[in-house]
Amino acid sequence: MAVRKKSAKVLRCPTCGGLVLIGSEDFPFCSDRCRKIDLGKWAMGVYKISSPVVDPELLEDLGGAGTSRGKDSDDY
Numbered sequence: 873m874a875v876r877k878k879s880a881k882v883l884r885c886p887t888c889g890g891l892v893l894i895g896s897e898d899f900p901f902c903s904d905r906c907r908k909i910d911l912g913k914w915a916m917g918v919y920k921i922s923s924p925v926v927d928p929e930l931l932e933d934l935g936g937a938g939t940s941r942g943k944d945s946d947d948y
């Protein structure tokens with residue numbers, strides 16, 4: 873109904889899309905729960921990012937270490 877919408881006083885919660893009052897305790901989230909959900913998403917994102925980065929290194933490390941160790945093991 874209200875055509876004139878001043879979005880200066882409210883923002884959308886990045887987690888649930890609900891309205892958030894600027895200056896609220898949990899800003900920019902609408903509630904502590906949404907803040908924690910967002911934090912959880914970040915933690916998962918970091919975990920996902922670190923996995924593919926580790927994989928190639930791990931494979932290289934395993935290949936190099938496995939080869940040299942294999943030779944050493946054979947010699948001994």
Ligand SMILES: [Zn+2]
Nearest residue numbers: 885888902906
């Ligand atoms: Zn929310």
